Amino acid sequence: MKRILVFSLFLITVFSGWTQDRIPPNDPAYLDRYAGYNFNSRFFALINSDDLSAYYLVDFSKLPSRFERVYFMNLSFSADEIVNVRVDADRNIVCFKALFKYPETEIKKVFDDLKQKTNDVNTAWTADKKTEWLKENDKYKSTKAL
Numbered sequence: 001m002k003r004i005l006v007f008s009l010f011l012i013t014v015f016s017g018w019t020q021d022r023i024p025p026n027d028p029a030y031l032d033r034y035a036g037y038n039f040n041s042r043f044f045a046l047i048n049s050d051d052l053s054a055y056y057l058v059d060f061s062k063l064p065s066r067f068e069r070v071y072f073m074n075l076s077f078s079a080d081e082i083v084n085v086r087v088d089a090d091r092n093i094v095c096f097k098a099l100f101k102y103p104e105t106e107i108k109k110v111f112d113d114l115k116q117k118t119n120d121v122n123t124a125w126t127a128d129k130k131t132e133w134l135k136e137n138d139k140y141k142s143t144k145a146l
Contacts, residue, residue: 053097061092067130072118089140
């Protein structure tokens, strides 16, 4: 009886781990397992990969305003090297993927450039200009007030 119980617990552990690894990156639950991820002061981190792509987690807590997050997301669509896996500008983490043909050093440059451009515009624009821009460009669901 004890062997059956131990074996059953083993199977439950194996299968629950197997199904958790099978959560697709575009599923909201995929990011849930990275809640509280420690970026060690970096803006992004390589978190996973599959046969074709590497998956990167971006620390959106370093872009605290809604304007910064939406502006960054909109800029990211112009970067050929990365693709947003699931857009949620309200989360503190966002996932992107990049084909393996782009080395991590190149992806770092892309993320750093997007962040710098976002910071430059955020500093240069007035609050009114940011509000107007968001009215025209914020295509993401928001659970927070602007």
